[in-house]
Amino acid sequence: MRRMMEVEVLLALPRDARSVRIRLAEGCTAADAAAASGLPLGGIEGYAVFGERVRADTPLRDGDRLELLRPLAMDPKEARRRRATRAK
Structure with missing residues (x-):
């Protein structure tokens, strides 16, 4: 019988973050945990x-x-430039 382990899976959304704790068989992969x-x-x-x-x-x-990674909505340097311009 395979040993079990517990992992936390986190998804950050623009205005929300979701996190779940799941139990999986030892040796499971990142893709396995994401799917589960x-x-x-x-x-x-x-x-x-x-x-x-x-x-x-x-x-x-x-x-x-x-952590489940999503693509960046904007380049971080460009976002800083825009914030600096608005702050003036």
Whole structure:
């Protein structure tokens, strides 16, 4: 029998963040956890564990926090420029 582990899966949306804790068999991958989370996966372009980018086939460990990454709406440098211009 395979041992179980618990991971947190996090999805940040523009005005909301969703987080679920799930139990999976040890050795499951980032893609496995994302699929099992029940969170909407449309538009996901990658994964990170505790802020470090990982591949879909990366095995997770007990206690990991898997972050589902979405594409940036705008380049961060451009966003800062626009905010600075509005502040003047």
